[in-house]
Amino acid sequence: MNLRIPGPTPVPPEVAVASSKEMIDHRGPEFASLLRSVAAGLQRWFKTASDIYLFPGSGTGGLEAAIVNCFSPGDPVLAVSIGVFGDRFAAIARAFGLNVIKYGVEYGRYADPVEVRRLLAQHPEVKGVLVTHNETSTGVTNDIAAIARAVAGQALLLVDGVSSIGALPFDQDGWGVDVAITGSQKAWMSPPGVVMVSASPRALKAMETATCPRFYWDFAKARQYAQNGQTFTTPAVSVIFALERALQLMEAEGQEQVFARHRELAAYTREQLTALGFRIMGDAQHTSDVVTAAWLPEGVDGKKLVGLMREEHGVVISGGQQSLAGKIIRVGHLGWVNKADLDGVFQALRQALPKAMATPAAAH
Numbered sequence: 001m002n003l004r005i006p007g008p009t010p011v012p013p014e015v016a017v018a019s020s021k022e023m024i025d026h027r028g029p030e031f032a033s034l035l036r037s038v039a040a041g042l043q044r045w046f047k048t049a050s051d052i053y054l055f056p057g058s059g060t061g062g063l064e065a066a067i068v069n070c071f072s073p074g075d076p077v078l079a080v081s082i083g084v085f086g087d088r089f090a091a092i093a094r095a096f097g098l099n100v101i102k103y104g105v106e107y108g109r110y111a112d113p114v115e116v117r118r119l120l121a122q123h124p125e126v127k128g129v130l131v132t133h134n135e136t137s138t139g140v141t142n143d144i145a146a147i148a149r150a151v152a153g154q155a156l157l158l159v160d161g162v163s164s165i166g167a168l169p170f171d172q173d174g175w176g177v178d179v180a181i182t183g184s185q186k187a188w189m190s191p192p193g194v195v196m197v198s199a200s201p202r203a204l205k206a207m208e209t210a211t212c213p214r215f216y217w218d219f220a221k222a223r224q225y226a227q228n229g230q231t232f233t234t235p236a237v238s239v240i241f242a243l244e245r246a247l248q249l250m251e252a253e254g255q256e257q258v259f260a261r262h263r264e265l266a267a268y269t270r271e272q273l274t275a276l277g278f279r280i281m282g283d284a285q286h287t288s289d290v291v292t293a294a295w296l297p298e299g300v301d302g303k304k305l306v307g308l309m310r311e312e313h314g315v316v317i318s319g320g321q322q323s324l325a326g327k328i329i330r331v332g333h334l335g336w337v338n339k340a341d342l343d344g345v346f347q348a349l350r351q352a353l354p355k356a357m358a359t360p361a362a363a364h
Contacts, residue, residue, distance in 0.1 A: 002315045002345065002348075003332075004316060004345050006330060007136070007163060007183070007185050007332065008191065011191060011242070014245055015190055016242070018242050018244065019190070019242035026235050031235070032228070032230065034241070035054065038054070038247065039051070042198075043198075045166050045250075045255070046170060047174060048180070048198050048200075050201070051198065051199070051223060053231075055216075055217065055231070056195075056231075056234070059181060061195050062183065063088065063181060064217055065181070065214075065219070066130075066158045068213065069206075069217065069218070069219045070179065070203055072209070072210050073098065073211065074097060076100075077093055077098050077130055077155075078116070078120065078123065079101065080111045080116060081103070081132070082107070082111055082140055083138040084135075085132050085135055085160060086104070086132045086160075089160055090130065093130060101119065101126065103115060109140070110141070110143070110286040113143065113149065113150040116147055117150040120155065127206075128155050128157075129147070129155050130160075131157070133164040134290055134291075136288070138282065138293050139294075140282040141286055141287070141289070148176045156179070156202060157179075160181055162183045163182075166186065166187030166335075167262045167335070168259065172198060172200070178199065179197065180197070182196050184243055186335065188246050188247075193236040194235075194239045197219075207220060216232075218232070259289075262290060262334060266288065266333060268342060269331055269342055270287065273292060277297035279295040280294050281293040281294060281328060290333065292330065294328060296329065297353070299358055300356050301326070301356050302320065302326040304355075305352055309348050312348075313347075313348035317331050317332075317345065
């Protein structure tokens, strides 16, 4: 099966083998060495000197962790949303009683740093800004460096980097990101099950007075246990074994080479889809290098197309979510992926498109 969705992503054989290692004591020295190795490797990709905490869970859990550790019920936050996952970040904040000021844009557009600056000037009471780096529902990437300059330290900056960190350049400390979140199943070429979160000194300071309820996602507990090479709860040991091997493969390729490969494959995907009659979602400067979203050609049934690709060609792509269901396709090109993988997608599309035309309504 050619799995070309925005995550979970395919797992290299070496990583799959690593995940099947014999189990170890998660309170013993072997695990302490493993955890420290993985955390140090992640710091190089986050570009941060701050600790990185590994929790069993998904990216959504990491977003919740960011909210509950930094804020108190009633705190005003600016939620910057360009799609489904930006909306989710805002929804989590509301669930914990935060006062959410929403800056949303039409799906397919990016967040304008000038508007972020204007809204912060209009709402100086804002204590946090929530933003998605790469929105997989629309194939659009926000300019986090520019947004960080707009925030300018006025509030905590919390970034959903679930699908971006490890595939796109990210500079947590250089940009001034206070909390960054990613997940094992995306650029990291590993199975789902681990969410990785980094919190800046400012975020940890805010944690001291934050009163949102938390237990499982408590950064204070995570920090205390990490100092002893442990996690607070039972870790997903097998996934962390996989992460260690995946990080070794990524380091061997080199960060700049990893980023360049994603850029080149993204450009190739956009070129090939355009040639097939698709219209790429978003403007050229903000299209994602990890997933391409494209409007369907006239007359094509999107759900039928995705089904034909899976059933007849063994190629798994994603359709649109929520209001975009049946209107777009999404092709993932992140993690362990090369040009031949994508050629398989385009070959299958050429054969499936004629069969995926919408059936005309029956005449009355």
